Amino acid sequence: MAASSRAQVLRLYRAMLRESQRFTAYGYRTYAIRRIRDAFRENKHLKDSEEIQTLVNKARTNLEIIHRQVTIGQLYSTQKLVIESLENRDNLII
């Protein structure tokens, strides 16, 4: 199998972010998006194709995990947290 190209990695990155946006739980959603961004950013300089492929495979596994957990979260969703409601957004002066 050919090593993943830059385009493939970017596609995977966008797919992971898109899927993570669908988490209904505030903490999971913010964590997933943050973690994915930081992880891809940390590894963007890598040149060794084997290393890249290992990470890409790990990312694909994580994407599947995110997809399953997003679905479960939607089945058992609850109300929004205080931190998520619009009125409080305006109150954050700092």
Next chain:
Amino acid sequence: MDVQATTPLDPRVLDCMLPYLMHYYGNPHSRTHAYGWESESAMERARQQVASLIGADPREIFFTSGATESNNLAIKGVARFYKSRKKHIITTQTEHKCVLDSCRYLETEGFRVTYLPVKSNGLIDLKELENALQPDTSLVSIMTVNNEIGVKQPISDIGQICSSRKVFFHTDAAQAVGKIPMDVNDMKIDLMSISGHKIYGPKGVGAIYVRRRPRVRLEPLQSGGGQERGMRSGTVPTPLAVGLGAACEVSQQEMEYDYKRISVLADRLVTKIMTEIPDVVMNGDPEHHYPGCINLSFAYVEGESLLMALKDVALSSGRFGIGRFTTEEEVDYTVQKCIQHVKRLREMSPLWEMVQDGVDLKSIKWTQH
């Protein structure tokens, strides 16, 4: 913001657990069929994951119902096994209730217990520990990271002292495992308690590490079918064990990232509060401290009033907990509300008024009612 009380399940952990709650429901001790075999192999995989996080051998890890059971097992188990020749135990005054209660119970069985005090920064005095050791001391039990203040005890030094005096060293590492690097060999730890729900794993499961070389023996608490090499009878709850293992593995991978992030958020919280309002004290030694547990005292404000005012933030008694899933927004919101309410409560406080007027509170003669 109360992650010291409990943590949410990491989605990666739940994902590992679900198959064992649904399709793979075998008893790991059933030796005769595939349901049992696959359940057993999952349990052993989890055992390896826990061991790997603390630098132990999987044969030294035993699953329990939580850190409370592990603490009970360690303290009562070791004390009772060696009771014919050793009757003394040392612990600290700031241990978790289950440790203190176990020691109190042992006192009724005829053991002597020394409860070491802590210095004003929350750390124990190593010289006092050395002086407290007696020829018939079987065990020293000191927690790694305190769940109220967040101080980190000098575990390696304590381990060194205990090993040189041939006394077993137990540590309740529930708040430390998976958050700071722990190695049972580097730190010369003989027994360790681990809690699932403090490291983004499920509630109802924990583990105890018991050193094999040199061998630590203990009298089991729970009798029965001899599971877990006789250390802890009872069917091991495979889904929970798998959850604990997964939580440990995730923590091992994420430790550095989480620690950096939590330190930044902790600095942000403390700095913002302290620059905005005066007379705030951070409890515990600032250097030997785990950043995810911040304990603040606000002078001239009653604790309960502040907790009740901060009604939409989950807090516990002056303790701010920051974890893997805590966001900057949550920290900012908590800081803003805290500052707002401390100012408001101080306005209502007669003590604050007197201080503002330059009265020295120590010079006041309070009248009796």
